[in-house]
Amino acid sequence: MGGPANFETRLRCFSAVYFDRGDRKKINELNYGGKILLPNSVLDQLVRLNIQYPMLFKITNRAVQRVTHCGVLEFLAEEGKCYLPSWMMDHLHLDEGAQVSIQYVNLPSATYAKFKPMSTDFLQISNPRAMLEVELRKFACLTKNDIIAVEYNDQVLRFKVIEVKPSNAVTIIECDMNVEFDAPEGYVEPDYKKKTEMPEAPIEKLVKPAEPFAGQGYRLDGKVPKKSRTPLVSATEEDKVVTELLELVPNNDYKPGSLIFPRYNYKNRKTLEHELNEKQNGSGAAFKPFEGTGYTTRTKR
Incomplete structure (x- = not known):
């Protein structure tokens, strides 16, 4: 550091709030910045020297050997005084009216x-x-x-x-x-590694669903009601048929770029029910309607 000009002076320093010739805007500009107010006599000495712009200064509190640097806002301070931002007063450990050394630097x-x-x-x-x-x-x-x-x-x-x-x-x-x-x-950096672990749900036993209208029915005339018709296909057999239909054999010899449209031997539901009905009835003869003997009410002449 240092420069072509050798300038140093000692002034009494005060906080920006003690500058009574400035409005609130001027005090805030001084208090929340890095520039100070100096007396006009400092400007007169600097212009006689070979200085470089902008004007920069080194401020030292020799009592505790604390140093900082600043610029100059204006030359409006009273002779022998300078006004500093509050943060600068705190950093240099300065009391109001304490002396500081102000030196021009580059x-x-x-x-x-x-x-x-x-x-x-x-x-x-x-x-x-x-x-x-x-x-x-x-x-x-x-x-x-x-x-x-x-x-x-x-x-x-x-x-x-x-x-x-x-x-x-x-x-x-x-x-x-x-x-x-x-x-x-x-x-504090948040810990993203901690994840909320959800407890495993307990395994419950399978409960048999309720069967509505599972009791026996009665008629008003006292006759025994006819038994309900048994379904042609039970639930177990139906699931078996669906499982067999869903079993598809993959084509392991497939090559990219070719399309194959295979034909599967699908059967509709009516055909499957008919085959299952025949299987339940055994290998007997198929049912033939109107196969019995016919009768007439009139005698032959």
């Missing part, structure tokens, strides 16, 4: 930066990369291990600068910078 342009959100509220933002790109326009520098603060939708979000390249302190003005995010502070 920093390389950033090529890479990695941020760590300090709360899980960051996960509620639909497009965090675009949000941070807009908010970083209020900053001039990034320093490794700084915890910066931005305001988004009336909510203060804090980010720790995990890493910056090509140096530990870089300028982000008019640069092409790749941005990455680390997991937020306090975030």
Whole structure:
């Protein structure tokens, strides 16, 4: 670091809220950014020196040897004073009115930066990369291990600068910078390996279905009712017939690209019932209607 000009001064620092000559918009711009307010005398000294723009400064709290870098928002501070964002005061461990060293520096342009959100509220933002790109326009520098603060939708979000390249302190003005995010502070990765195991259903015994109207019928005239006609095909035999019909022999010699239309010897239900009826009646002669002897009421003459 360093530059062609050698400028350093010591000023008393105060938080942005103590700047009484600015409106709320000006205070928020100062408080949620990376630039400070300096007195006009600093500008007079800088213009006499061979400085490079933009103006970048290194701020040091010599009492605890804490350092960060910043730009300048405006030269509106009173003589002997400077106004810093609240996050910068916290990072440097500064009290109101404490003295800091402000030194002009020249920093390389950033090529890479990695941020760590300090709360899980960051996960509620639909497009965090675009949000941070807009908010970083209020900053001039990034320093490794700084915890910066931005305001988004009336909510203060804090980010720790995990890493910056090509140096530990870089300028982000008019640069092409790749941005990455680390997991937020306090975030717990969900365990997708745990799956809810469903208990196996108990095996229940097969219950015989109820047979409706299984009792004996009675007639009003006292006569014995005729027995119901037995079905031609029982349920067991019918299932056997269906099973036999479904048994198809696969063609293991099939070759792709050819179609074969085999003809199967299918029988309709009526034919099957007739064959089963004959099988139940045995090998006797087939039934022939009107085969008995005929009679007449008149005698032959």
